[in-house]
Every structure is written in C-alpha cells, then in structure tokens.
Amino acid sequence: MTFRLKKRSVLPGFGLSMGFTLSYLGLIVLLPLATIFIRSAGLSWAGFWETVTTPRVLASFRLSFGTALAAAAINALFGSIAAWALVRYSFPGRTFLNGLVDLPFALPTAAAGIALTALYAENGCLGGMLSSAGIKSAFSPFGIVIALTFIGLPFVIRTVQPVLLELDPQMEEAAATLGAGRGKTFTRVLLPALLPALITGFALSFARGLGEYGSVVFISGNMPFSTEIAPLLIVTKLEQFDYPGAAAIAAVMLVASFLLLLTVNLLQWWSGRHLAELK
C-alpha cells in the first residue's frame, strides 16, 4: 500500500475547507504570533537577555508568577471544597451557586475589575473591614491575587466536579468496610482519583492568571516595582514604541504559558491512560 497524506473519502469539500482553514490560521494566528519572535530576534541574544532581566521587568515577572500561583493555590483548595459540597450535599441555594460558577467566564473582565476594586478599596465594604484589621487589599499585590482568584475560580471547580460525579461511592464504602477511617479513605482513595483533575484545574487557573490584564489593572494600582504585572509592562512598552522590548517580554510569557499548556495536555493523556489501566 502506498503512503497517503489523506485517506480516500466520498465526502466532498476537503480541498475547499482545508485550504480555507489553513489560510485563515496562517493569516490570523501564525503570521501575527511569528512577528513576536521576528521582533525579539531584532535584538541580539545579549540584548534580549538584557531586556528581560532589567530590575523592572524581573519585578513584574516575579509579581505575575507569584500572584498567579497564589490565586491558583487558593482556587485549588477552596475550589475543590466547593466542588465537593456542590456535588455531594444538597443545601439551599445550591443550584443557584452552581450556575453562578461560570460567571467569571461570561462577565467581561473590565466589569469584574471595577466591581472588585469597589469592594476591596479602603472605602468599600470588604476593603474597609480588611484595612481596619491592618490589611491593605486593593492597590497591593493582595488585590491582584483577589482579582486572579475571581478570574480562575471556575477552572478547578469545573474540572473536579465531573470526576467526583463519576467516582463510584462503592470504593469509599469498601474502604470504610475494610476498616479505613475517613482520613485514610480521603488520602488513599479520594485524593489519588481527584489529583489529576485538581492539578489540571490548578494549571489552567495559573495560566489564565498569568496573562490576565483587564480585571487586574483596576485593582492593582500599577506602581512599577511593586504592583506592575508583566502584561501591563508590555502595554507600557508599546505605548513608548519600544516594540522589541514589548516583544521580548511577550516571548517569555508565551513560552511560559505554552509549557503550562503542554504540561496539562501530558497530564490529561497520562491520567487517561492511568484510568484505562484501572478499568
């Protein structure tokens, strides 16, 4: 049999649809993304390195990665508790809250940003409470964590929920019958089953937080070296027409988020194989 790039089919339209798909992706996605690397290649390696290691850029990377990580951790902890409660227990308002979980996907980030800022600013109801306890929430890194927690909230809940639903309650009952306490059942039976979904949700929430801009610019205060996230620094550089500088920061961010995405895909492939082995 000869090697073919495409199997024969009686269905029409492959040439047309494939041609359109490839040209559209080329023009809208590939060519524009490639310019990032063309632009940053305009700098030499040394120049690139110098651009992405200036103190201001490093501070913004530290802030972006740190706050996104903190928000993803908060979401992993409280998101899995919420997923558990939403799946396992019935309580008043459950359906309403469950429907609301997708809100951060649907609500434009600008609206979320000003709402959270109004809540957590010193004259807002939660910000006032926190500041009388000596905690500055809006216009500090903590404020950025709040915004990123909102943005990433659906990911962990929506990845853990289906796994909890699929989980056979008989496994837990068997563990209990065999003498395991609740704690042991949790660490030995539940956690291993939930972990892949939990890590996937964590990584997705982290990746989303890393690039987030709209909700953060309102609540962060945007002070260089203390509350200036990396995406904001890109915007600043663009406004100063420092295109190579902006492209260099963007290249670092892009590579980081692709690595995250790759991890998620590998994890899903691995856990899929793992589950298939179990069955």
Added chain:
Amino acid sequence: MIYARTKISADPVLIRLAMIGISVTFLSLFLVLPIAMVLAQAFEKGIMPAVRALMESDTLSAIRLTLLVWALAVPLNLVFGVLASWALAKFDFVGKNALITLIDLPIAVSPVISGMIFVLLYGAHGLFGPWIAERGFKIIFALPGIVLATVFVTLPYIARELIPVMQAQGTEEEEAAMTLGACGWQTFRKVTLPNVRWGLLYGLILCTARTIGEFGAVSVVSGHVRGQTNTIPLQVEILYNEYNFTGAFAVASVLLVLAAITLCAKSFVERKSAEQERTEVYASAEEGIRLAYEH
C-alpha cells in the same frame, strides 16, 4: 450543567456543615458580592441617573461599535469554525492533532499579547505599517485592528465546540446521503447541520460573549479615541478613570445582564444537547435490541 444528586450522607454532620459553610462563603465572596456591587453602585442615585448615563452619546457610540465588531468578527469565525470542523472531523489526514492544537492556541495567549501582535504587524512602526500608511489605510487605532484582535481572541470558540460533536457523529449519514445522490451542499444542510445544531449554537454563544467582553486585546489596538474606537468594556474603563462611577457601573451592569443571558442560554443549550444525546443513545439501543431479536 445538570448533576445527579448522589445520596452520600456518610460524612459527619459537623464536617458537612463546615464544607457547606466554607463553599457558600467562598462563592458568595467572589461571585455574589461583585454582582451586588455592580448593581448597587449603578443604581446608588436611583434609576434615572443610571439610564441617563447609558444615553450619553459616547456610551451609545461604544455600544454601536461593539455591535459592529460583533457583526464582523462572529460571522468570520462562524465560517472558519464550520469549514475547519468539516475538514478535521470528516476526513482522516496526517497532522490533524497539530492543527487542532493550533486552533486552540489563542486561548493560551495573554489578551495583551493578542493585541500586541497586530500592533507589531500593522502599527505605525510595525512590519507592514509604513506600507499600509502609504496607501492611506489605517488598521491600528481603527475598526480593522479591533476586528482583527477580536477575531484572533475568539477564533477557537466555535471550532472547538463543533469538532468533537461532528467527530462523534461519524460520516455514515453523510456518505449515505451522497450515495443517494444528494449534492455536497444538500448533504451539509440537511444531514450535518441538524446534527450539530446545539454545538454550533453553544459555540456562537461563547464566541458572542467573548467578543462583547474582550478588554485586553482591544485595549491595545483601539487607541481609546472617545466616541470612535471605544468598545463597551473600554468605555467602562474611561468612565471609571474619570471618577464617573454611576456611568461606569451603569455600563458594567449592561455587561452583567449580557453575562446573565449568556449563562442562561448556555445551560439551556447544554440541557438540549444532553437531551439529543440521550434520545440518540435510546434510538441506537432500540435498534440494537431489534437486530438482536431478528437474528
């Protein structure tokens, strides 16, 4: 999403109450309170000031611009989504997974970077910038740039909903239609389209929501010209930065209402497509039983 209620009451009451308490507090703090805040701030001075803020000419032109961007960007991605999913789901060829990854790519790109790439290409100091300026066109800080950035950001939504649905549908029905003499267009319209209608609608809803709400990418390419290149989310930012809080939150509450409609439509479509799936499973189960009896 509809979840069946599982009856597990093995957890002690105390743990159960603690888990429910933590969840309700967490979700209220991050979801319910911001919503309440938007509405409270918008209507702080009563209904009329909020309505008047919406009727201001700059806000109205922002709404018009967003509708225009929607009318241009969504059809483009609709055509792309349908053609891409036809090519990817109905044919076997080398490099399919790479192509699917490429379609998903814009989701992983930061909104700011999504806008920046078009500035690097078509901006005044961009790759094609001088060439475009010579011919008297304007892409960045004008409508074409906003549409391009929006198309990039929302490109995956329709395609990634359609591809799995079309793949699940297989090719037998289309092949049967072709064998019976239908032309390609008839096959698509009468066989494929009805089968994927809920997936298509779902993708359209997600694409529309993102188109209306996109902030970062559009903010980079728009240039913020009042009354000309501001979309609804950018208008929220401008009003807010001018300390016009009633106006900002009034416009934000319009976005909130759109988000609520999106969520309701989403859950409606999810219910419908689950229904369709169930009836198909029943139909094929019945078919199986019938065949088993005949043998």
